[in-house]
Amino acid sequence: MYLNWADYGVLIILLCISISIGLYQGCIRSKQLSAGEFHIADGRMAVLPTAMSLLASVMSAATLLGIPSETYQYGTMYLYCIFTLWIAIYLNAYLFIPKFRQIGSASIYAYLEQRFSLSVRIAVTCTFIFVNILYMAVVLYGPSLALNQVTGLNMWLAVGLCGFVSTLYTSIGGIKAVIWTDVIQTIMMFSGIILTIIFGFIDAGGVSKVFETIINGDRWQLSIVTLDPTVRYTVWNMIFSNTLYNTALFACLQTQAQRYLCVHSTKSAQKTAWINYGMCVMMVILCECAGCLIYAKYHRCDPLQAKLISKPDQLYPLFVIETLGRIPGLTGLFIACILSASLSTFSSGVNSIATVIFEDIYKRISNKHSVSDRRQAMISKFLSGSIGLFIVFLAYLVSFMKSNLIVIIFQLIGSFVAPILGLYILGFFVPRVNHQNALVTFILCLILQTLMLVFANFTGKQRRPGGLLPTSVAGCSPSLNISHSLLIEQSHNSGYRILSMSPVWYSFNGFAITIAFGLMGIFIFGSNDPRTVDASLLSSFKELLPCFHVLRKKKTDATITHEEKDIGLDDHTIEQENML
Template identity: 30%
Template sequence: MRLFGASLFVLKAIVWLPIAVYVPALTFNQVTGIGVHTITPIVIIICTFYTTVGGIKGVVWTDAVQSVIMYGTLVVIMIKGTIDVGGFGVLWQRNLDGGRLNTPEYSLDPTVRMSVFSVFVGGTFFKLQNTSINQATIQRFMSLPSLKHIKQTLFTFSIGLTLLYMGCIYVGLVCYAVYYDCDPMATGLAGRRDQLVPLLVMRVLGVVPGLPGLFVSAVFSAALSSLSTLLNSLAAVILEDFVKPRMRTIKRPMTERTVALTMRLVVVVFGISSIFMVYVVEHLGMVLQLSASLQSSLYGPMLGIFTVGMLMPWVGEKSMFVSSIVSFAIMAWIVVNAQIENLTGSFRHTKLPVSVENCTYDFDMNRYLNSTAEVESHSGSSVYHISFLLYTMTGALLNIIISNVATFLYFGRQDVNSVDSLLLAPFLQRHLLKKSQYESVRLKSRATIVESSD
């Protein structure tokens, strides 16, 4: 199971690394006009270099500096953008008139992309896997001196992440308020939704020398932070779970120099592979949804593995292994088909109306008319159309259910007393195991009494 989990992490890294590279490259392309495939190798080389040389300490320190730049730039965009549109009142009214401040949908329909259910329930499961079983996160927690420091860090991280999301939402409101009467997507000024914010930055901050560069540095900071963290964690996983066990099998101990060279080689190899994977990522739709979908489809079953391991000691390894493969296959099937249907246009989400009535430049009117055409209701299996925010929850629940079914119908229950109590949740350690141990002692005592009487 450990090897299977490590394999899922490596697969997740392979598909996610090029996404982390593609985001800043796309922004740089919108701001400067330099091609995406020109800037991508430069980003990867820089990140690979300081990750290889600095290790986890270098990653943490660069992340700290990059976070300051990222938050600072976000605040500048929010303040300057609000002033340019005429103040918060104008910003709010434009979004209200444009239907951007609509109340959340309280539907339990899983195909609703952004309902209250999918955001709060599905989003909770998504962040749970990201902060609880993600190797990159756990590796940082393990570098702290005590459990108390880990809890403090997690609390601070939660507040910071909430503020970041709120800031991004506000930037979205600013973006609509600026382009409310001339939508850049409808006119072709922005080729992808991911280019709207860079376009906003050039309009809002372009009049002040240096500020667009500050935004570009913030985007690069966020991407490099994620990229370096994942590369460092990937090197550790491959070394501990794939290389060292093999070296022990052939009875060849690894020296510190060999360990260092192995980890650096892993970072370099996967860094270079990301350059070529960018060509695939750029054809797969919105970056945010793609990233969340891929992570959730892989880490959903992984969350199920950890949940069963900590809460259900009666489930054995065979049951867990079979259910993990089945749940992973099901989630991969759902995600791949969902991406295909999104790319082919057989399934689309309804878009809010946009306007081009006050555009001051020439554009193709046919493009605008096509972008505002009525979207047909989706067809085909609704399984492909569940919200991407629910993928983690779906994968985890599938793994939990299938593993228990396999346990009770095929492989049988595992002896609870054979499980290391330190691997279980605290309340199980206090109640279930003690009760089981007491029952075992009681049965042994009864057997002894029966033998004595005979």
């Protein structure tokens, strides 16, 4: 089914709004953006739009397409993410955010230089740039392919439009344009998915009918406790590894952590994190509902076995086309929902990459005092534009990756960002770890994780994922001519077990290897004298206790003014919190 004029109208409106916000923020409201405004909005953003932007940067189109397809294939075990998200946000709010804000830099990786060395900071920065560029390419290509094969929307047109529009408003308006555009795109995401769920329940015959179908189809899964590492979702990998995944995602990626520097105080940043948690929970539940509705519709005729689609990521678009296609504009709204997720994640990624290149690399090799603030802003804009265009070209290479979108994301974050989380934990809690130890540990972990990632995706030796639930083609039309060989192929499970490890476990592996190597490295590289390490760079476990924060509240309030001065915020920006 192809799009009609109403669908294209919705898409054009979305793109025009995005560009308009960038032009307004960059050319009208702030005719001469400073570097501080471009990267962290000078700490003047209100809490609510910043929280919405944080959600939009995390909930990519790959997530919106991936969670429903995973629910269709593996059941509802992903609901454990609600619990693991709470732990991750708690750690982020009371451990990472205070440290990042006290450092006084727009780059969160400045902490690693102060705690270890410049070489560690540069190594982590380069890793972030590499993984984020790959991630942005996945965010651009994956959804465009899914929409192309189901709706007929030209794939490279979608890639080009998303990349060009995001790059344009990001490079012109900076982080303010990104945040305010994210607000609109977050509204579009919620609107699109809520409408598909409402019409999906109507089409399926009601909530009770859908629940009965998923129970009978064994999709209601909350108690898979096997120790088999190849099973996609278990209680163990969701509680342990997914907690580390979410912590790394929210605390160790500049893309997300940069939002915490855009508000005026630590308290506001923590409030932003908790509001974002509530919205993330809502989005996960909505995506799980969408997955249940997809199964209820196709439980007797699996579109994959029937060859109606070629990849699980196309399940949700197919469901929308067959459920909402008869209503003009609603298919366009859903596509706008997916493209909004791509636009928001892409723009956030481009801005954050430009920020770390500027803060961690450019400032280290140039005399920043001899360069005017306006010129620094121009350099940041040039970096954003160049990075965005490069990622659009790189999106072509992603077509050679065979895994589902959400699997690729699990693997990328687990392989490259979880080791960064391990470095921060070593820096916070193990003062004896020195800079040589940290650098060697990080590099060794990256090598091991990269080898696992490459062999798992490009050798063809991995097994079929464990935990894949059965599907049926009994209700398919005979005209589809489903081959018996396809059913036999799906039941075949050859290949190397180690390469078939659930992608959820990658984060646990990356974190555990970093911690283990770091502790062993103390005996190889020697250790710091704990008394020589700046106490403000260290943390204690008591800081994670709620009672500790209640007792320290007055002290924290008294130091907010000093903290704001450190990151270059004006006193009058305190009033912005009232905007919430």
